Amino acid sequence: MKKLILSSIMAGALVFGANAQEFDKFSLEVGGGLNKPMAPITPGFFSPTLNLGHLEVGARYMFNEKFGIKVDYGFGSMKESDKSAGSFDTKYYRLNLQGVSNLGRIMNFESFSRSFGLLGHFGAGIGNVRPQENLYSGETDQVYNFIVGITPQLKLGKSIALVGDISTIINGRQFIKWDGNSTVGSANVYGANGNWWTGSLGLQFYLGKNEEHADWYIAADKYATKEELATQINGIKDMLKDSDGDGVPDYLDKEPNTPAGARVNSSGMTLDSDGDGTPDHLDKCPFLPGPASTDGCPVEEVQEQVDFFKKAINDGYVNVYYAFDSSKPLGYSTSAASYVSNFLKKNPGVSVEIKGYADELGPEDYNMKLSERRAKSVYDLLIASGVDASRLSYKGYGEDTSVDKSSADARQMARRASFEVK
Template sequence: MRKKLLFIALAVLVSGVSYSQNANSDEPDFNHWSIDAGIGLTKPYRNMAPGYGTATPDFLSGELGARYMFNEFFGVKAGLGYNNFQEKDGLMDFTTKQYQFDVQGVVGVGRLLHFETWTQTFNLLAHAGLGVGWLDYDNISDGDHVGTAKAGFTGMAKLSDRVSLNIDGSMGYNGRQNRTFDGRVTRNDEPFVFTGTIGISYYLGKNETHADWFVRGDEYAALLDSRIAALEEQIQKSRAEDAKKVQEGDDKLNTRVDELDSKVDGLSNKEVDMIEQLINEGYVNIFFDFNSSEIDKGATDAINVLRTYMKKNPGVNVNLVGYADEKGPEDYNKKLSTKRAEAVADVLVKAGIEKSRLNTEGRGEDTSVDEGSPNARQLARRVTFSIR
């Protein structure tokens, strides 16, 4: 375990530095520097005297460092770390503080895995490296000078162009640690330390973005292509759904028309006269949504009433008069009211009424309603009928 951690720390550190030496000097403009800080929990692993221990996890762990990214993929950071190991609720209380300084290589895993193809809000960094540390035991005057190795992952969420929220999980190893973490006896096992912190990165520089969130031109083009393809797929799906809804609406209207066909011949003269009276007195209307000439599915009842009457009276012609509310320019409302009347006429023609029997007219704004009342304006957006 110790050898693996040392190897990972050294490999990541060396790879970051070596990559920077081979990097193209012609790099695009982005910010390289950031200040990283975090605070959280810690847990020493295994290396304790018999009877001693700490909470799982224990408070407090902290870190403060400066990071330099050579590009969006590799960088290096130097930092100060602090861990407080303690037990204060038992018979064998102790407090040990660890201070350390390390240098680590950083890999932008999120950029390597092309997170930008699905998000530019989240990123993931891997880091590993070597350092030195000092353990201060509360029961002895001499502390422990140790060599350290550390590796971990940092999840990032972009808050702004200057700040990101970070959650880090790391594992460290203390080489040449002479005593247990409680400081009581000579070390009897491999001393590992786990830490978990939450913090921020503050980006320095004059450019708009930092290497953590930078996307190269060719990659950005690929990103746009993928998103355009996704949008096109969504549009095609939406069109198919709209076509299905239109077909369902037509089928429903045809069904209602067929039902009325069987009832028209059975209407009495008195019932026909009643329908005529309802139409001429303005009880039969088609209402519209704001700034729309699209007929709502709920309007089929009113249209079928008019169609029923006209089928029963083939010599009758009808005026279709459209209105709009007082919102918007007068000329626009005049055209909108005309479109509404023509939309109703088109439905009647499709339902079997001769176009020559229908006269459409748009009268624009209906000033008879209260402009300040939303409900009144809804009544203004309509098509009315009159028999001629």
């Protein structure tokens, strides 16, 4: 039980430590690489598959570990390939506002890598296309655009990451073709009629004083400080103290000053089973009311005591209890075995069978053996207290199916050793 309590509180301390942490939210991004115009292109004009001539810069803000927003600016030039009908050189720029999703956190990349990430982005913006050669040299085509892309990341350090990016851009209202040698219909053309893509390699620089940026922050990995853990552990130790030695820790003990040897319940309170004002550990007849002058026993109590004891025992009022999957009696219930021992010594004509039980959790054959071990542990206690073995017997009865197995409290009552007077 103490281990369970310790584990639960330690888990709470770690969660507290995680929630107390923050992450950086801002980053700056720069990269450069390739571009490729797909359409519109004048027949006979071609661009290389990998045209070097693209640069981009941006700033990003993350609302949390998974979602954010960024503004970025891209510019460059597109040129002809060796097989093109003629040369061309077209400059462009774009300015976009985009939403960002941290796909690495969403898809739990941390389960296989803590240094590889992946961002997705989508947005819209404005731009222009400016041919430097051919028929429409010097003209400027104002366009709007939509952009979507993915950005693989490789963490290099606390404040920097190597990134790549592949983006597809669709231009709207592009009148001049990429080569600058012809146009698309009339000057009033509308719709998404321009298509191109970019591929870049660059760096991300994280701004802030925290240990991690949102791209790499994993709340479950954040632990409390050594000082916080030391404080928590000291508090746990104080809680688990058992000042009066009755087997019930102080934080659960409603009577923390129980006299030594007192028989207590699971809340640490002294038992007075017969309600005669004499606590069980001082009452020589704990189940038969009597005055304090006769140590809690009625004046004529010998045969009545035997009969009352037999009824109390056989009706299940005296039991030794066990923790889950254990054959070691719980401390607060061992006084039941002491009581039985004292009574047997005072009444040599009485014999007792010790009956072990288990709850319904676990395999039935295992529970049968466990119930027998529980009965045997009480049998050993009674013999160790001086009771002759010839007056004792024990047997495991397996699972107690009379209780509600869905109730933790009921299952605790089932994990017991009872007695039957012969």
